[in-house]
Amino acid sequence: MCATMGRPEGRAIFQVEFALRRSKTTRGRTAVIVGAQWGDEGKGKIVDVLTQTFSVVARYAGGHNAGHTVIINGKKFILQLVPGGILRPECTSVIGNGVVIDPLAFLKEVASLRAGGVRVDGNLFVSNRAQVILPYHRMMELGSENAPGRVKIGTTSRGIGPSYEDKMGRRGLRIADLLDTQLLRAHIENTCREKNMIAHALFNSEPLDADKMFREYADAAEQIAPFVRDTALLLNRALAEGKSIVFEGAQGTMLDIDHGTYPFVTSSSATSGGAATGTGVPPTAIDTVIGITKAYCTRVGSGPFPSELLDAQGEDLRQRGNEFGAVTGRPRRTGWLDLPLLRYAGMINGISWLVITKLDVLDHLTEIPVCVGYKVDGKETDEVPAQACGYEKIECIYRNMPGWASPTQDIRTVEALPKAAREYLAFIEKETGARVGMISTGPDREQTILVPSFISELGLDSPAARD
Numbered sequence: 107m108c109a110t111m112g113r114p115e116g117r118a119i120f121q122v123e124f125a126l127r128r129s130k131t132t133r134g135r136t137a138v139i140v141g142a143q144w145g146d147e148g149k150g151k152i153v154d155v156l157t158q159t160f161s162v163v164a165r166y167a168g169g170h171n172a173g174h175t176v177i178i179n180g181k182k183f184i185l186q187l188v189p190g191g192i193l194r195p196e197c198t199s200v201i202g203n204g205v206v207i208d209p210l211a212f213l214k215e216v217a218s219l220r221a222g223g224v225r226v227d228g229n230l231f232v233s234n235r236a237q238v239i240l241p242y243h244r245m246m247e248l249g250s251e252n253a254p255g256r257v258k259i260g261t262t263s264r265g266i267g268p269s270y271e272d273k274m275g276r277r278g279l280r281i282a283d284l285l286d287t288q289l290l291r292a293h294i295e296n297t298c299r300e301k302n303m304i305a306h307a308l309f310n311s312e313p314l315d316a317d318k319m320f321r322e323y324a325d326a327a328e329q330i331a332p333f334v335r336d337t338a339l340l341l342n343r344a345l346a347e348g349k350s351i352v353f354e355g356a357q358g359t360m361l362d363i364d365h366g367t368y369p370f371v372t373s374s375s376a377t378s379g380g381a382a383t384g385t386g387v388p389p390t391a392i393d394t395v396i397g398i399t400k401a402y403c404t405r406v407g408s409g410p411f412p413s414e415l416l417d418a419q420g421e422d423l424r425q426r427g428n429e430f431g432a433v434t435g436r437p438r439r440t441g442w443l444d445l446p447l448l449r450y451a452g453m454i455n456g457i458s459w460l461v462i463t464k465l466d467v468l469d470h471l472t473e474i475p476v477c478v479g480y481k482v483d484g485k486e487t488d489e490v491p492a493q494a495c496g497y498e499k500i501e502c503i504y505r506n507m508p509g510w511a512s513p514t515q516d517i518r519t520v521e522a523l524p525k526a527a528r529e530y531l532a533f534i535e536k537e538t539g540a541r542v543g544m545i546s547t548g549p550d551r552e553q554t555i556l557v558p559s560f561i562s563e564l565g566l567d568s569p570a571a572r573d
């Protein structure tokens with residue numbers, strides 16, 4: 107019989123719900139961190155800042171296609187699956203049910219964190235309901251991306267899309283099933299046979315060995331078992347006990363499966379709505395949504411990008427911003443800040459605070475063009491097209507903002523920023539309706555400007571409510 111059907115568990119869930127409904131003031135505060143562009147906005151750094159006082163960080167979507175780079179005291183950490191909270195030992199890190207987990211990638215990351223002296227035991231938990239990525243997902247993805255006549259998405263080749271396909275097709279393997287050796291063997295035998303046949307017929311792929319796969323994943327299951335929990339229960343309990351939670355998004359709004367530049371998107375709900383379905387914390391328990399945007403724009407992979415720069419200026423942004431993918435090393439496409447897209451991201455996610463990253467990359471410019479509106483067929487519009495081909499008709503309306511042409515990396519307050527930089531930020535606020543709460547002027551934890559009202563609203567000045 108399934109353990110989760112037992113009575114005590116059911117009663118516990120009811121008690122948690124009751125506590126949540128009873129009082130918004132006694133439960134912990136929550137904030138969702140969401141990418142407002144095409145990913146790579148620097149979400150890892152803001153998660154790191156919030157975990158100074160937040161108790162729990164929960165990842166809600168994506169998989170090891172994401173790559174957060176965090177630099178602390180000059181030491182570089184690349185996190186792909188594990189939430190940024192892991193770098194603060196007193197913080198609990200959770201990989202939610204909305205994430206797709208490659209067990210081998212997870213164990214490799216855990217091993218490298220351990221080797222770097224980072225604690226991962228007793229403070230890192232994986233949802234028993236998260237989906238598992240298996241080698242045939244990668245095989246299907248590679249076949250489909252390279253097949254003649256198919257739309258090439260330019261994926262990260264991690265098996266993310268095919269794994270979410272199996273989830274929605276109700277034929278996926280969840281972490282709870284990975285730990286069930288008999289079920290794992292049967293699942294791998296059946297599914298591998300089926301995928302081998304499909305991949306051979308469609309893409310002429312070499313078949314995968316089910317037996318070898320089973321042995322490798324059964325072994326991985328044993329190592330993962332100590333991390334596995336009912337994380338929805340864990341998170342709701344934490345909230346009811348007054349602990350605060352940061353929901354860490356992966357990718358960005360324009361890569362969201364529903365709201366992004368479909369089909370050039372990832373396969374998960376990257377937007378703030380995904381935080382509820384991807385963790386099991388109800389939407390009514392989400393207090394704040396913080397949108398992260400670069401001071402300009404980047405995207406990796408194929409698909410629409412209205413304000414893209416294909417000239418020397420684009421190359422200049424790429425070099426100065428070191429715009430190369432953290433996961434695949436691919437050069438990122440670059441362009442000017444796109445305010446219609448930021449307004450769209452604001453609407454879809456309910457963004458109340460913006461964090462502007464990489465402001466320093468614009469330090470050398472005397473003039474900064476910003477896309478302030480779209481024209482389609484000669485008419486101004488606020489609407490973001492539903493079809494990828496609709497973007498081809500967009501003509502960006504640019505406004506040239508004065509540049510500040512001076513370094514910002516060592517500045518620690520908004521007041522100390524050059525006047526033109528302050529005007530740039532104020533213009534973004536005016537055009538998006540969101541407040542700028544934090545500005546990042548370099549990769550290090552210290553190269554951060556925090557706005558006092560953001561500090562007080564997010565409780566960053568109050569002692570950590572961890573216990």
Ligand code: IMP
Pocket residue numbers: 144145146171172173259260261262263264266267356357361370371372373406407408
């Ligand atoms: P997938 O997520 O590997 O299926 O890739 C789908 C699209 O999302 C591709 O254009 C990728 O380049 C993009 N993508 C996926 N993860 C990230 C990320 O973390 N940052 C930026 N782009 C990403």
